[in-house]
Amino acid sequence: MSSFDIDLESKLHELQQAALEAFSTAANLAALDTLRVQFLGKRGQLTALLKGVGQLSAEQRPLFGKKVNTVKAVLATCLEQTQVLLHQKEEEAAIQAQRVDVTLEGRSQYVGQMHPLQIGLDEISGIFASMGFEIAHGPEIEDEFHNFDALNIPPEHPARAMHDTFFVKSDEKRVLRTHTSPVQIRSMLAGEPPLAIVAPGRVYRCDYDVTHSPMFHQVEVFLVDKDVNMAQLKGVLSQFLSIFFGKKVPLRMRPSYFPFTEPSAEVDIGCVFCDGKGCRVCKDTGWLEVLGSGMIHPNVLRSADIDPEVYSGFAFGLGVERMVMLKYGIPDLRLFFENDVRFLQEVGR
Ligand code: PHE
Numbered sequence: 001m002s003s004f005d006i007d008l009e010s011k012l013h014e015l016q017q018a019a020l021e022a023f024s025t026a027a028n029l030a031a032l033d034t035l036r037v038q039f040l041g042k043r044g045q046l047t048a049l050l051k052g053v054g055q056l057s058a059e060q061r062p063l064f065g066k067k068v069n070t071v072k073a074v075l076a077t078c079l080e081q082t083q084v085l086l087h088q089k090e091e092e093a094a095i096q097a098q099r100v101d102v103t104l105e106g107r108s109q110y111v112g113q114m115h116p117l118q119i120g121l122d123e124i125s126g127i128f129a130s131m132g133f134e135i136a137h138g139p140e141i142e143d144e145f146h147n148f149d150a151l152n153i154p155p156e157h158p159a160r161a162m163h164d165t166f167f168v169k170s171d172e173k174r175v176l177r178t179h180t181s182p183v184q185i186r187s188m189l190a191g192e193p194p195l196a197i198v199a200p201g202r203v204y205r206c207d208y209d210v211t212h213s214p215m216f217h218q219v220e221v222f223l224v225d226k227d228v229n230m231a232q233l234k235g236v237l238s239q240f241l242s243i244f245f246g247k248k249v250p251l252r253m254r255p256s257y258f259p260f261t262e263p264s265a266e267v268d269i270g271c272v273f274c275d276g277k278g279c280r281v282c283k284d285t286g287w288l289e290v291l292g293s294g295m296i297h298p299n300v301l302r303s304a305d306i307d308p309e310v311y312s313g314f315a316f317g318l319g320v321e322r323m324v325m326l327k328y329g330i331p332d333l334r335l336f337f338e339n340d341v342r343f344l345q346e347v348g349r
Contacts, residue, residue: 008052012067015045019039026086036079117336121217124318128240135200140203143174166204177204180201180218183201185304187222193306194224195222195224197220198219198220199220213321213333216320220315221316222315222316224313244327245327250269250270254267260294260296261294267289267293268288271288291316291319295313296312
């Protein structure tokens with residue numbers, strides 16, 4: 001062999017040593033792949049060396065080719081083994097990185113819950129539903145017919161001012177309903193007596209102070225059938241109150257006025273805080289005013305195509321905020337709307 005061949009051969013040997021050394025010290029798979037390209041790639045060092053083959057004699061060429069193939073095979077084996085090793089190493093590192101310390105204390109989840117008013121609404125509706133009343137809903141944006149006219153509240157009636165209503169800008173006059181009583185009209189027009197309905201929902205008035213919010217909740221309850229009377233009204237009410245407060249609650253009815261009931265009565269319950277003895281909440285009277293009620297006015301029945309000569313009905317509307325405040329001893333109405341989770345979590349635990 002000429003010195004030129006020896007040179008080529010030693011270069012090949014050097015290359016093999018360098019490649020083996022580099023492969024075995026590669027830090028990771030990506031680095032190893034760069035080395036593979038560098039030594040064995042199309043434009044790599046081994047290809048460059050092969051270019052020298054042209055200068056060899058015809059007999060020497062296949063011999064050198066064989067040597068190159070051997071080097072290739074050695075390097076390929078080394079590459080493969082290193083790949084396996086590095087792969088294992090990287091997998092282990094990934095597992096270590098994801099290791100969970102099972103001895104750490106768990107993080108507790110924040111569990112939401114229903115708003116106290118929703119709890120109250122459901123509770124109240126549920127009690128009436130258990131007594132056979134059917135749950136009904138009406139729109140919060142009402143027309144004047146259902147909110148006022150059909151409820152015997154004529155255009156000039158002071159009640160329209162009394163309610164201090166939010167009017168909605170629209171072609172037909174619409175209002176944010178000032179009470180749940182319009183559901184009486186909607187239910188009566190949609191169905192035939194006997195009708196026993198409980199209608200929970202939001203209502204709106206332009207009030208805002210310590211005891212009033214512009215949006216609040218009511219539950220309307222009414223019964224229309226033959227021979228409905230006030231004794232039944234009182235019976236249903238006292239049963240509801242004792243279930244809701246979980247104790248027998250005394251009840252009294254005072255004559256009052258609503259355009260849509262005749263006669264009308266304001267209902268007071270014995271103060272649930274002092275059992276009627278007199279305290280700050282009941283202003284020492286022993287009584288708390290909780291709702292308005294009465295026998296449905298014949299004009300209201302007529303507006304809803306029901307013959308008042310044949311049918312009669314009772315109705316009452318109770319304020320949900322007030323009921324929930326009394327039941328859970330909540331001192332300030334505004335707490336319901338401030339959305340302080342500490343308060344919201346108190347009720348219904
Ligand atoms: N709608 C009345 C109010 O909002 C309450 C009521 C309902 C009174 C039914 C009598 C009968 O004040």
